[in-house]
Amino acid sequence: MSERRGRPDSLGAVEAGEVLGLAPTVVVALADAGYVHPSDGPPGDPRFALGDLKAFQARVVEGATVGPAWPLSVEDGAFDASELVAALEGRAVEIGNRALALLATLLPEAAGYDDAQRARFLTEAVDRIEAIIALCARGPQGGEPIELDLAEIGADAAHAGVALPGVLLALRLSRDVVVQTAIEISEARGRHWGLALSVVLNRVLPAIDRLADAAARGYWEAVLEIEAESLERYRNVVEQATDGVFELDESGVVRYGNRAFGALLGLRTDALVGFPIPALLGPFELGAAESEVRVRRDDGAELTLLLRQFERVREGVVVGWDAVARDVTGDPTRARPRPDA
Numbered sequence: 001m002s003e004r005r006g007r008p009d010s011l012g013a014v015e016a017g018e019v020l021g022l023a024p025t026v027v028v029a030l031a032d033a034g035y036v037h038p039s040d041g042p043p044g045d046p047r048f049a050l051g052d053l054k055a056f057q058a059r060v061v062e063g064a065t066v067g068p069a070w071p072l073s074v075e076d077g078a079f080d081a082s083e084l085v086a087a088l089e090g091r092a093v094e095i096g097n098r099a100l101a102l103l104a105t106l107l108p109e110a111a112g113y114d115d116a117q118r119a120r121f122l123t124e125a126v127d128r129i130e131a132i133i134a135l136c137a138r139g140p141q142g143g144e145p146i147e148l149d150l151a152e153i154g155a156d157a158a159h160a161g162v163a164l165p166g167v168l169l170a171l172r173l174s175r176d177v178v179v180q181t182a183i184e185i186s187e188a189r190g191r192h193w194g195l196a197l198s199v200v201l202n203r204v205l206p207a208i209d210r211l212a213d214a215a216a217r218g219y220w221e222a223v224l225e226i227e228a229e230s231l232e233r234y235r236n237v238v239e240q241a242t243d244g245v246f247e248l249d250e251s252g253v254v255r256y257g258n259r260a261f262g263a264l265l266g267l268r269t270d271a272l273v274g275f276p277i278p279a280l281l282g283p284f285e286l287g288a289a290e291s292e293v294r295v296r297r298d299d300g301a302e303l304t305l306l307l308r309q310f311e312r313v314r315e316g317v318v319v320g321w322d323a324v325a326r327d328v329t330g331d332p333t334r335a336r337p338r339p340d341a
Helices: 013-020 024-033 050-060 082-089 092-106 115-138 140-159 164-189 191-240 259-265 277-281
Strands: 244-249 254-257 290-296 302-314 317-327
Touching: 013 024, 013 050, 082 092, 082 115, 082 164, 092 115, 092 164, 115 140, 115 164, 115 191, 140 164, 140 191, 164 191, 244 259, 244 302, 259 317, 277 290
Parallel strands: none
Antiparallel strands: 244 254, 244 317, 290 302, 302 317
16 A cells, blocks of 8 residues: 555545545545545645545445455446446436535525426436436446537537536536435445445546536537527628628728628728728728718719727727718718818
């Protein structure tokens, strides 16, 4: 066994794993879930009292002694976890309700959910729980379909307007309650079920980050899709607008113009991009909230345009302007004397 530091009965995650027959990552995950309590140690390097480890081992494996009582290095199938998995599947709705109760202790707003919100959470919780239980049944080899399921759950959350931290919190709560329920079942059933529990823990706890990554990936892919759809709708509206709409960069160069803006100037829209706006409109006050300009088109028509500009800000810095140009030629309410009159 590795050399111990600190108190004689204080073990690091590696040493605790040797006592329990678990990978160090599983020991840390058990601690994160609250099933094994660190005795001391800084964040990220927990240490465990040997007595606490023995007590935990005794709870989940009837008659266990010190040493690796959970031989997790064996090939899948050496211990059949199917009965425990089936028991978990039969309690998926109960586990979902427990996850909701736990969420209500962490988020005050969850305690005030109405019936529709509770029903929605429970439906989504059961989906998450069934994905986690499926991982218990299939093991690492069956992880890809489960990751796709979690990605879909993340995407559904994005479409529903749920923030990503809430999705990940709900996933981890579901994980914790699944593990807690598995431990409770195993405590009641004895050594055989304790061995099945070891398989479940070894599959679920180290894999939860992978599942969280899958949910986050599905979430952000959906967000990008939603933004792309929103942008496309915006572009369609802008292209159909009767007012001219154009975008300027911080130097006043045109980066986009809709068809109406091109029509006002008698130019194709692709001929607008890349030109400084004064080259198209004449004297121009960049950033002015509202102004008027008179332009003469190549066909000889003279127009008076009312311009409105809106700052485009990124990370607190003005990076350009969005602008609208409206033809007010002949509008008596906008009539102004020519500067040279």
